[in-house]
Amino acid sequence: MGKTIRVGMLGLGTVGTGVYKVLTQNADSITSRVGASISVEKIVVNNINKERNIKIAPGVMTNKVEEVLDNPDIDIVVEVMGGIEPAQTYILKALRGGKHVVTANKDLIAEHGKELFDAEKEHHTDLFFEASVAGGIPIIRPLKQCLAANKVSGVMGIINGTTNFILTKMTKEGRDFNDVLSEAQQLGYAEADPTSDIEGLDAARKTAILASVAFNTRVTYQDVYVEGITKVGAMDIKYANELGYTVKLLGIAKDQEGQVEVRVHPVFIPNAHPLAAVNDAFNAIFVTGDAVGETMFYGPGAGELPTASAVVADVIEVARNIQSNVTGRIGCTCYEEKEIKPIGDITSKYYLRLIVKDEPGVLASIASVLGNQKVSIATVIQKRNVEALAEVVLITHKVKEQNLQDALSIIKGMSITKDIANVIRVEGEDE
Amino acid sequence: MGKTIRVGMLGLGTVGTGVYKVLTQNADSITSRVGASISVEKIVVNNINKERNIKIAPGVMTNKVEEVLDNPDIDIVVEVMGGIEPAQTYILKALRGGKHVVTANKDLIAEHGKELFDAEKEHHTDLFFEASVAGGIPIIRPLKQCLAANKVSGVMGIINGTTNFILTKMTKEGRDFNDVLSEAQQLGYAEADPTSDIEGLDAARKTAILASVAFNTRVTYQDVYVEGITKVGAMDIKYANELGYTVKLLGIAKDQEGQVEVRVHPVFIPNAHPLAAVNDAFNAIFVTGDAVGETMFYGPGAGELPTASAVVADVIEVARNIQSNVTGRIGCTCYEEKEIKPIGDITSKYYLRLIVKDEPGVLASIASVLGNQKVSIATVIQKRNVEALAEVVLITHKVKEQNLQDALSIIKGMSITKDIANVIRVEGEDE
Numbered sequence: 005m006g007k008t009i010r011v012g013m014l015g016l017g018t019v020g021t022g023v024y025k026v027l028t029q030n031a032d033s034i035t036s037r038v039g040a041s042i043s044v045e046k047i048v049v050n051n052i053n054k055e056r057n058i059k060i061a062p063g064v065m066t067n068k069v070e071e072v073l074d075n076p077d078i079d080i081v082v083e084v085m086g087g088i089e090p091a092q093t094y095i096l097k098a099l100r101g102g103k104h105v106v107t108a109n110k111d112l113i114a115e116h117g118k119e120l121f122d123a124e125k126e127h128h129t130d131l132f133f134e135a136s137v138a139g140g141i142p143i144i145r146p147l148k149q150c151l152a153a154n155k156v157s158g159v160m161g162i163i164n165g166t167t168n169f170i171l172t173k174m175t176k177e178g179r180d181f182n183d184v185l186s187e188a189q190q191l192g193y194a195e196a197d198p199t200s201d202i203e204g205l206d207a208a209r210k211t212a213i214l215a216s217v218a219f220n221t222r223v224t225y226q227d228v229y230v231e232g233i234t235k236v237g238a239m240d241i242k243y244a245n246e247l248g249y250t251v252k253l254l255g256i257a258k259d260q261e262g263q264v265e266v267r268v269h270p271v272f273i274p275n276a277h278p279l280a281a282v283n284d285a286f287n288a289i290f291v292t293g294d295a296v297g298e299t300m301f302y303g304p305g306a307g308e309l310p311t312a313s314a315v316v317a318d319v320i321e322v323a324r325n326i327q328s329n330v331t332g333r334i335g336c337t338c339y340e341e342k343e344i345k346p347i348g349d350i351t352s353k354y355y356l357r358l359i360v361k362d363e364p365g366v367l368a369s370i371a372s373v374l375g376n377q378k379v380s381i382a383t384v385i386q387k388r389n390v391e392a393l394a395e396v397v398l399i400t401h402k403v404k405e406q407n408l409q410d411a412l413s414i415i416k417g418m419s420i421t422k423d424i425a426n427v428i429r430v431e432g433e434d435e
Numbered sequence: 436m437g438k439t440i441r442v443g444m445l446g447l448g449t450v451g452t453g454v455y456k457v458l459t460q461n462a463d464s465i466t467s468r469v470g471a472s473i474s475v476e477k478i479v480v481n482n483i484n485k486e487r488n489i490k491i492a493p494g495v496m497t498n499k500v501e502e503v504l505d506n507p508d509i510d511i512v513v514e515v516m517g518g519i520e521p522a523q524t525y526i527l528k529a530l531r532g533g534k535h536v537v538t539a540n541k542d543l544i545a546e547h548g549k550e551l552f553d554a555e556k557e558h559h560t561d562l563f564f565e566a567s568v569a570g571g572i573p574i575i576r577p578l579k580q581c582l583a584a585n586k587v588s589g590v591m592g593i594i595n596g597t598t599n600f601i602l603t604k605m606t607k608e609g610r611d612f613n614d615v616l617s618e619a620q621q622l623g624y625a626e627a628d629p630t631s632d633i634e635g636l637d638a639a640r641k642t643a644i645l646a647s648v649a650f651n652t653r654v655t656y657q658d659v660y661v662e663g664i665t666k667v668g669a670m671d672i673k674y675a676n677e678l679g680y681t682v683k684l685l686g687i688a689k690d691q692e693g694q695v696e697v698r699v700h701p702v703f704i705p706n707a708h709p710l711a712a713v714n715d716a717f718n719a720i721f722v723t724g725d726a727v728g729e730t731m732f733y734g735p736g737a738g739e740l741p742t743a744s745a746v747v748a749d750v751i752e753v754a755r756n757i758q759s760n761v762t763g764r765i766g767c768t769c770y771e772e773k774e775i776k777p778i779g780d781i782t783s784k785y786y787l788r789l790i791v792k793d794e795p796g797v798l799a800s801i802a803s804v805l806g807n808q809k810v811s812i813a814t815v816i817q818k819r820n821v822e823a824l825a826e827v828v829l830i831t832h833k834v835k836e837q838n839l840q841d842a843l844s845i846i847k848g849m850s851i852t853k854d855i856a857n858v859i860r861v862e863g864e865d866e
Contacts, residue, residue, distance in 0.1 A: 026584050026726045036651070036770050037583050134581065140727035142573075142581030149580075150565065150573030152468050153457050153747030220467070278733060281712045295457045295744035296571035296734060302709060303730030313726035316584030330761040339467050 007040040009323045012072030012103075013047040014094055015085030016065075019108050019135070020047070021058050022312030023082060027319070034316070038323045046072050073097050080322050082315060083107040092116055099123040099131060104331060106318040108135035108311060114209035114225040117216065121336035128332045130325055132318035137210040138163050138287045140310030141303040142317070147217045147291070148337055154293030156218040159257045160431065163210045165285035165305045166201035167233050167253040169193045171241075171270075172283045175250065180238045193285060203232035204253060204268040211255030214289070215266045219259045221342040223266055228255075229347040231269035240357060240426050243397050244272050247383065249355075250280040254431060263345040270428050272355050272399075277432040348406035353382070353430035355399055358415065359423040362394035366420050370396065373418070377411035379403045393422055399430060438471040440754045443503030443534075444478040445525055446516030447496075450539050450566070451478070452489050453743030454513060458750070465747070469754045477503050504528050511753050513746060514538040523547055530554040530562060535762060537749040539566035539742060545640035545656040548647065552767035559763045561756055563749035568641045569594050569718045571741030572734040573748070578648045578722070579768055585724030587649040590688045591862065594641045596716035596736045597632035598664050598684040600624045602672075602701075603714045606681065611669045624716060634663035635684060635699040642686030645720070646697045650690045652773040654697055660778040662700035671788060671857050674828050675703050678814065680786075681711040685862060694776040701859050703786050703830075708863040779837035784813070784861035786830055789846065790854040793825035797851050801827065804849070808842035810834045824853055830861060 011027070013020055027034065027044055035041045044064060052065045072078055073094060081098040083105060085091050091112055098105050100123060107113070112120070113136050124131040134144045138161065147156070162168050166188065173184045185202065188194035200206045208228040215223040233253050244251050249272035258265040273280050278300050282288040287305025292298055304310040325331045360366050367386060374381060383399040400408065408427075415421055442458070444451055458465065458475055466472045475495060483496045503509055504525060512529040514536060516522050522543055529536050531554060538544070544551070544567050555562040565575045569592065578587070593599050597619065604615045616633065619625035631637045639659040646654040664684050675682045680703035689696040704711050709731050713719040718736025723729055735741040756762045791797050798817060805812060814830040831839065839858075846852050 022726070030584060030586055030725070033586060033651070034584065037768065141730055142577045145581050146573045146577060149752060150576050150748050151744065152751045153461060153465065153744050155461055155464060220464070278712070281709070293744065294461070295453070295740045295747070297738075297741055299572055299732075299734030301730075301732060304728045307728075309726045310728055313582065313584050313724065316726070317581050320583045321580060324764060328761045328764045330759045330764070333755060333759045333761070337468065 009038070009040050009042050009080065009326055010045045010078050011042060011080045011082055011319060012045055012075060012078040013082045013084060014069065014072065014091070015083065016047050016049045016056065017084065018308045019311045019315065020084040021056070022308035023084060023315045024058060024060065026309065026312045026316045034320060038320055039327050040323060042319060042323055045078055046075065048072055069094060073101065078103060079326060080104045080106060080319055082319060083109060084315065086111070088112055088115065095120060096123050099127050099129050102127055102129060104130040104322045106132045106315055106322060108133070108315055110136040110209040110213060114212040117224070118222055121338070125332065125335050130322045130331045132321060133213070134318050135311050135314035137213050138289060139305040139307060140313040141287055141289065141301050141305065142314070143214070143289050143301050144217055146301065148334055151291065151293055151296060154295045156291060156293045157259050158292040159214045159218045159289060160279065161214065161255045161289035162252055162279060162282050162287050163255045163289065163305060164201055164207040164253060165287060166194045166198065167207070168282065168287070169285045170202070171233060171236070171251055171253065174236070174238060175241050175245070178238055178242070181234060181236060202234055204230040207253060207255045207268045211257055211266055211268055214255065215257035215264060216338055218257060218291070219264055219340070219342060220337050221264060221340045222338045223257070223264060223344070227266055227344045229267040229269070233270050235426055236270050237426065240428060243355070243357065243385065246385070247399065248275050249273060249430070250275055251428070252279060254279070256431065259342070260345060262342050264342045265345045265350050267347065267350070271431040272428055273432040279432065348409065350405045351402050352405060353400055353402050354408055355428045355430055356397070357425040358396045358421065359389065359393055359425050360396055361420045361422065362388060362392050363420070366394065367396060369418065369420060370415060373414050374400070374411050377407040379408055379411050440469070440471050440473050440511065440757055441476045441509050442473060442511045442513055442750060443476055443506060443509040444513045444515060445500065445503060445522070446514065447478050447480045447487065448515065448517070449739045450742045450746065451515040452487070453739035454515060454746050455489060455491065457740065457743045457747045465751060469751055470758050471754060473750060473754055476509055477506065479503055500525060504532065509534060510757060511535045511537060511750055513750060514540055515746065517542070519543055519546065526551060527554050530558050530560050533558055533560060535561040535753045537563045537746055537753060539564070539746055541567040541640040541644060545643040548655070549653055552769070556763065556766050561753045561762045563752060564644070565749050566742050566745035568644050569720055570736040570738060571744045572718055572720065572732050572736065573745070574645070574720050574732050575648055577732065579765055582722065582724055582727060585726045587722060587724045588690050589723040590645045590649045590720060591710065592645065592686045592720035593683055593710060593713050593718050594686045594720065594736060595632055595638040595684060596718060597625045597629065598638070599713065599718070600716045602664060602667070602682055602684065605667070605669065606672050606676070609669055609673070612665060612667060633665055635661040638684060638686045638699045642688055642697055642699055645686065646688035646695060647769055649688060649722070650695055650771070650773060651768050652695060652771045653769045654688070654695060654775070658697055658775045660698040664701050666857055667701050668857065671859060674786070674788065674816065677816070678830065679706050680704060680861070681706055682859070683710060685710070687862065690773070691776060693773050695773045696776045696781050698778065698781070702862040703859055704863040710863065779840065781836050782833050783836060784831055784833050785839055786859045786861055787828070788856040789827045789852065790820065790824055790856050791827055792851045792853065793819060793823050794851070797825065798827060800849065800851060801846060804845050805831070805842050808838040810839055810842050
């Protein structure tokens with residue numbers, strides 16, 4: 005067992021540090037699992053003199069990317085620098101040089117997956133990306149291998165820890181969004197610029213990747229319909245609770261007779277649904293397949309060591325392939341071309357919260373407008389509000405999104421309507 | 436893509452029927468995933484004339500096992516007949532003949548895994564067994580591949596649907612065990628002879644398999660300490676609820692500094708633990724690793740199509756290996772030899788329910804006996820019972836099992852003690 009498989013890393017931030025730690029600390033068991041040792045030969049960083057809270061063996065750090073990309077001794081490139089460029093150029097160069105690549109880069113896979121997987125195929129290399137979605141939770145390999153017997157019809161996930169932390173706190177403490185966001189920023193659960201998380205952009209990238217793998221068709225970040233959680237108020241969460249729901253930000257992908265729905269937005273989900281119990285910064289992905297039925301994968305969606313768990317698992321997988329002299333065994337699985345369904349064509353149940361004048365006949369007028377657009381009502385709560393206004397809360401039956409939007413346009417223009425305070429889709433129940 | 440990979444099945448019961456259905460119904464997508472078609476050439480059954488609610492192509496059914504085992508055209512043997520013999524003889528013959536084997540047979544893997552995996556290795560074939568634990572839920576492959584970067588310290592699972600169905604109903608409806616068991620039998624959730632499920636034997640086999648894979652050491656069915664759920668009463672569930680716990684039957688495996696704990700028994704688990712929310716016949720396996728932290732895999736643990744999902748995934752994996760001309764890529768991973776820890780040496784928190792004489796000083800006497808054995812008490816509830824008896828409910832701090840058992844022997848012999856009504860271990864909380 006004298007063989008060594010050599011890794012070159014691009015980047016040594018949070019994830020990179022975790023990868024180095026796991027490869028070092030668990031070196032013995034990894035060697036047993038692979039049948040060869042895995043050694044980190046080079047780590048490319050911008051500043052080799054920067055103070056770091058990890059000890060790297062002498063001569064390993066470099067600021068010259070060629071020492072990895074042009075180094076014939078390196079078998080596997082681990083890209084943990086993030087962002088589109090120069091990561092894309094580096095990965096393509098590595099693949100074209102016959103090196104295998106493991107990446108945690110969701111931006112890149114979600115936007116430029118096709119070019120990368122084409123290069124992987126052409127050069128018979130492995131390009132693995134388990135860590136790009138939901139950190140430490142195994143989901144890419146389970147979809148490609150463990151659930152390969154299934155036609156997967158849906159994937160729904162809590163795939164952004166920051167927003168789940170915020171929504172959990174809002175739910176448990178009855179507090180408002182901005183208040184909890186500030187606290188999350190202080191605690192390090194949200195970035196100084198939280199846009200990518202709270203506007204749903206991070207979740208949208210992961211949803212594009214999940215949809216591509218689950219439905220065997222290329223779905224990009226640009227295909228995903230996105231709404232963030234900034235409009236979710238304490239009142240919405242209060243009503244959700246009253247009606248038996250929990251508010252979550254979900255990435256949702258459905259294969260509807262060959263048309264693919266991909267969207268990220270807040271939802272009302274029934275309290276009995278397994279996703280409703282996923283709290284704090286945890287992630288979970290709920291998969292529906294024709295054979296397995298419903299299955300869920302739960303765990304930490306981010307963090308130094310959890311994300312490293314996924315990256316290093318990919319490195320081990322490549323190393324096993326190298327050992328068996330078989331790479332490109334399971335490459336890109338996007339062998340179909342499915343259409344993206346426009347958001348107006350989806351069907352859903354909806355929660356509506358309207359502020360209206362508190363006078364006779366108001367509810368009848370609203371119900372009539374909804375009825376004309378074929379929006380049928382399942383539940384209504386009407387409450388006296390302040391200043392001669394009433395709050396009307398409705399849950400609809402399933403209806404085409406466009407019909408609902410048309411009805412809302414009309415309701416918005418009516419003199420009785422003060423505000424359409426919120427509209428949130430209801431997911432996870434059949435009727 | 437003209438190549439065909441040929442399957443011979445042994446058995447056509449519930450799981451076998453599901454396997455045939457999934458391979459047939461999803462043939463197109465499976466062909467795309469593998470790059471070759473998968474065809475069921477032969478199915479060995481006892482009675483080829485039996486009425487079945489599935490249509491099998493003519494000439495496929497046979498009652499001669501040689502038509503599979505001695506058939507040079509067959510690449511993969513799918514063993515779904517169950518039981519130890521003749522399944523073991525057939526599988527060994529298949530492996531020795533260079534055929535790959537996929538099995539759902541937990542009895543066989545848990546008792547005779549070593550012989551089988553030795554044969555797999557010797558003949559460079561694949562022997563996969565994902566369906567042997569938790570039906571449709573991916574767990575064997577995730578442990579072997581997706582979590583391969585981790586040192587796994589614990590695996591805890593709800594891995595028997597029948598007992599989880601019974602405990603869920605007892606919890607929701609406040610009913611007693613025997614009452615709910617009868618209903619479960621009528622509904623088809625429990626067998627006419629429910630021993631293997633309710634006594635924990637089925638869960639013990641699965642726990643042995645999980646422990647072997649998670650800790651890289653051979654653990655057999657005989658190594659597992661087992662208690663079933665027949666002693667769990669409505670009162671225990673009522674007290675669990677009062678104290679913030681849910682009662683579940685868990686398979687538990689822990690790697691404690693190279694000593695392996697493996698046990699199946701009812702537990703009190705905190706309501707906030709993800710396993711507490713796994714209800715009805717669903718299964719879930721909670722895995723703790725040094726890099727990933729805590730992760731959970733949830734889904735249907737049995738059933739025709741869910742179990743077939745796992746079997747067919749294994750068939751696809753073998754087929755991909757055949758296509759890439761690489762088999763035995765990841766074989767048996769039991770490359771260590773760890774000791775099994777005796778049950779008396781484990782440490783745990785315990786729930787005790789004692790029926791004692793309702794007279795002054797009784798609690799003090801019990802507390803004193805416990806204290807002498809270093810059993811320290813976290814919580815006490817004492818309630819007046821009928822006929823001058825009281826019920827004392829205790830939750831202990833963590834203590835060595837042997838100390839607790841010694842204390843209980845003494846308490847049992849005391850004149851104030853009417854009955855040690857139940858002793859249930861508390862899992863899933865640190866202190």
